[in-house]
Amino acid sequence: HLTDFSDLEFSFIPGDTKTEQQQATIDGLVADAIKNHDQEKYVAQKKGEIVLAKYADDGSWNRGRIVALPTTKEPRAEVEFMDFGNVQFASNKTLRKIPTDPKFGALHSLPAL
Secondary structure (H helix, E strand, O other): OOOOHHHOOOOOOOOOOHHHHHHHHHHHHHHHHHHHOOOOOOOOOOOOOEEEEEOOOOOOEEEEEEEEOOOOOOOOEEEEEOOOOEEEEEOHHHEEOOOOOHHHOHHHHOOOO
């Protein structure tokens, strides 16, 4: 996991706060992961795991933390969209594992907004 953020590049826009820059970095990495990494649907493996999850209300992909694993009674994982605080159920087809490329380590390491 990436713990030293000195390699990350932030684009400075006058008036931006550190939080806005961090969100822009997260958004860029999520978009890159979804667009450029061939991934199949993903079955959540453990509670607390950080994944990429599609938010049902607007179709956007975001970082999500698994709150509850799928069960026989509820075949979808419960996901907290950690940068926004929303919680939804997500099926396998709307979950993706974060790519193992070190470039994406910040998706695991950056704190929730």
